[in-house]
Amino acid sequence: MSTATWVEGAAGSLFDVDNLPWGVFSRPGEDPRVGVRIGDRVLDLAPVAAAEMLDVHHVFQESSLNALMAEGRAVRTSVRRWLTGLLTDETERDLVEPHLVPLADVTMHLAIEVADYVDFYASLDHASNVGRIFRPDQEPLLPNWRHLPVGYHGRSGTVVASGTPVVRPCGQRKAPTEDTPTYGPSRRLDIEAELGFVVGTPTAMGDRVEVDAFADHVFGVVGLNDWSARDIQAWEYVPLGPFLGKSFATSISQWVTPVEALDAAWVDLPGQDPRPLDYLSPDTARGLDIDVEIELNGEVVSRPPYRSMYWSPAQMLAHITVNGASLRTGDLYGSGTISGPDRDQRGSFLELSWGGTEPFAGGHTFLEDGDEVVLRYTAPGTSGGRIALGEVTGRIEPAR
Amino acid sequence: MSTATWVEGAAGSLFDVDNLPWGVFSRPGEDPRVGVRIGDRVLDLAPVAAAEMLDVHHVFQESSLNALMAEGRAVRTSVRRWLTGLLTDETERDLVEPHLVPLADVTMHLAIEVADYVDFYASLDHASNVGRIFRPDQEPLLPNWRHLPVGYHGRSGTVVASGTPVVRPCGQRKAPTEDTPTYGPSRRLDIEAELGFVVGTPTAMGDRVEVDAFADHVFGVVGLNDWSARDIQAWEYVPLGPFLGKSFATSISQWVTPVEALDAAWVDLPGQDPRPLDYLSPDTARGLDIDVEIELNGEVVSRPPYRSMYWSPAQMLAHITVNGASLRTGDLYGSGTISGPDRDQRGSFLELSWGGTEPFAGGHTFLEDGDEVVLRYTAPGTSGGRIALGEVTGRIEPAR
Structure with missing residues (x-):
């Protein structure tokens, strides 16, 4: 319990002395x-x-x-x-x-020099929704999903600070109904509401980070919007994963919340079945009780709960390093889209519009030029109130 | 045509004055x-x-x-x-x-500070071999392969200089015959003989690099061994691509050959059918006539010809930036495994041993502890002889 701050207007606010990003x-x-x-x-x-x-x-x-x-x-x-x-x-x-x-x-x-950027896929509801949308006749989750936090490397050089405009990317895309691919601006531009974790303390090649050493290595947490061009991604991603559908821009909050400010936010994971392998320490891994809010052009369109995430941030870090891959100061890893079980808890337009088939928020499916998205995050603070994590904003500019 | 060098032993060697890495x-x-x-x-x-x-x-x-x-x-x-x-x-x-x-x-x-590392999959023979090994009942090439250079981001922080020992990675793997995954050292550790291209001149977000601007942005070329744990990769890679099966180590040569030293090595591509989209400038893209040699424990086991690569280095660079992704000085992109059409031109042990079923080089399938691999590269020089690119060596150490 900290003493009250003398800074005017700070006490009791979302940026009180128990926050300090x-x-x-x-x-x-x-x-x-x-x-x-x-x-x-x-x-x-x-x-x-x-x-x-x-x-x-x-x-x-x-x-x-x-x-x-x-x-x-x-x-x-x-x-x-x-x-x-x-x-x-x-x-x-x-x-x-x-x-x-x-x-x-x-x-x-931009507060950090990003070293390597990894993005995970840690929400059961998001992975299930994506599976149902893209492979409606199959089991929504792929066989590996419950055994390991599925992830991949993204582009560090295009991680930008909140507020940076996002130009609609061009690229190659082919709808299932088309015979050949065409070149042009993405027609299915999307957001992914995520949290990002920033590494402070590096490791040497060959070292592994145990799940209980998370706070020895992670400095803090950012809001993260993993902008995604679904049409480019859908055509390019087999067999090596997302590339140009993601690499044009990833926005992170201007503020980095230190992990100590989240001491009151740790909660039990929703449950992992089957039990993951020992290196993922299924008995000690914990989740974070962070509320997320997605605002589109001034209207809140979704409220994803981070506490519903299947894989914990510490398990993701243990997984990154289990093969001996080293960490560098500035490494950033994203949680993957945060989606809860309910319709108004989905963390992407792909899910909110169910693959573009169910318009939401007054007729929206994917992002239109001029749209502005704001991601907001709050968590329990250590003094009994709530703290805000850094918000992430971005406005879509027309393709060049 | 340059005048002869006065440096003793250099004239007529693979490191004559027309090379200068x-x-x-x-x-x-x-x-x-x-x-x-x-x-x-x-x-x-x-x-x-x-x-x-x-x-x-x-x-x-x-x-x-x-x-x-x-x-x-x-x-x-x-x-x-x-x-x-x-x-x-x-x-x-x-x-x-x-x-x-x-x-x-x-x-x-290590000669460069690696910014982003991208790896491509630009050899038709390699992609076809991998398709035949992993999906024997299907068309070997996926539908997108002939339309764009398929690629993904790898881990920059574990790019190491030639000569750095490679520790056998541990991780999660599940053979098709097993019910559940297990944790342990990779049993299918492999090489990928590649070339790497190093970016010197950066671009701003939103800019695209045309195919004919390759030499304005690429500084030079390195030998590259994209070490791969096939069992880890096979279990993890759907749907987001290779991650821990690759991120433990990527070796590049100590020497960076300037693109000017390769002026005599440009050749026509083998041919692209169907014609790629205009942004990939199919009429002007060219390949490189570089001979590769893979040596295992002192014995040459393969001689992949870079001139057989389907996608050109300049097309790969144009593709990386077509969505407006910026380039940074130190960006590195790999060609993907170089394999020619013949058996003794394959650039990975996966192909040389046909998925582990056909031992080669005295009973080898995948890499054993203590194995040493050397990749060597030569090309026509601008003075009528040949030049050597930097070699890439690595010895496998046991898992920790």
Whole structure:
């Protein structure tokens, strides 16, 4: 239980002192550097840390969180304790307040240098829906799905910060009714509402990360929209998986929520049957109770519950490294689309419109030019209220 | 036609002055920096470039080629002209010779910081063989294969330099005859003999690279071994493609051959039917006449011809970017396994042993602990002889 913050408007808000997400900001004419959010302000950490002679003060001068993230869990948690003191102790106010910048006065940037980006497929409801839509005559889940978190590598270089416009991609697509493929703008542009997990502490090749070592390696959590061109994807994806149907853009929130802020959000998984192999530690893996909200042009169209996800974030990390693949600071992995069992809990337009056959939200099937999507995430905070994770927004621009 | 080099032993060798591949080397106790190979020596460029007041001399002090590669095509070709002058003009000998270090005295390092790694599947013979082995009752090629270069993203963080030992990966695998998956070391560890193409000049999101702009963006070519655990891959790969079956290690040559050294190696493609869509410029795309040799424990077991590849390197690059995905300096894309039409031209053990059913090379099917594989590549040089591309070696260590 933390003491109340002295920062005006922050106490009781979704960005109270039990949240404190990290980001990279700049003021006009200045270089981007590291900040932390409290209420509607960003704390410019570099001068405060220098004045307080924090030994890691140099990491706050960087244009990404990677140097801070590479410091590891002990530094991350001790910096968090120090920040909590600064923001709750009235005697620190004179030092700190001059460095609290209104969010309206800053530009936010992509907070991390993404190393490898992996995307999973961890929602039972999403995988089942996709199976029913694409293979209506077959068992919706493929044989491997309940045995391992199915995943693949995506394109790191096109991970962008929330707010970046998304240009409708062009590419090759062939509808089942067409004889040959054609080239043109995607006609089935979609979202995937996901969470992303950002690795801070790296590993060497050959090392495996156990499920219970999740917080030793993962620095924080971002909102993530894995934009998807379903027509391009459907034509290209056999046998090597999604490629250009995904690689044009992946948006992540400007703010990275430290895993410590989610201490009150861990819940039991819904249940795994059959029991996964031991390296996936089925007895200790836990889920996250995070509420997601998908807004299309100002209207909430779905509320996927993250707590319904089948595979846990720690199991996904154990799986990534079970073959000895190393981790780097800045590695990012997505949960896959978050869909709950109910119709208004689906995390993609593919599912909300059931493959384009059931328009929703006033006639929508897939994304139209000019559409704006906002993903919002909240979770129980450690002080009894709720915290917000970083939101993810994007507007569709016409194909070029 | 260049003048002969004064460097002893280099003229007429596979590393004559028409080759000049780039690498990153270090001498004992010194930091890695950029060098160029001539004969059996590496030219330590930083002091020579500084003495000659080359305006880009700083890029040779770096521990990767990325800064040099980012300078773009004009700088790359002008540096190559300058180097050719240094190494052929006897009057430069006194300046240059003290900085020629015998290869035996240096350690070579991973030459590039890999941004995104994409792997293609561009050999018709390889894709057909894999189809016949895995789906014997069906058409070997999937419907999309002749319409686009099928590819996917791999793991950048586990791209390693030739010579790095490869630890047999563990993971989850299930043979068709087994009821449930088990965990353990891969029993079907394989190679894939490929070429890799390294991007120097980046693009912005939204830009596309035309087929005829290949050399404006690609800096050079590496040998590449895409180590593959076939049993892990076979169980995991539906529907999102290869993941842990590939992500444990990908080896690339220590030397990066500049595209200019391959000017004499371009040949017509074997032919594309049906005609691909216009963005793949079927009339202008060309292949590369590069001979590949696969050596297993000292014995040559296959000689795949790169000239038999269906999709051209420039078409692959155009495909990567057709959806507006940006390129970064250090992006690497692999050709996919190079297999020719004949049995002794197959580029993987999967094909050489026909799915493990036809042992080759004295009883081999897949890789055994202690096996050493060397991939060698040669091409026509611009001076009438042949040049060698960087070789790729790796020895299998037991699972941990």
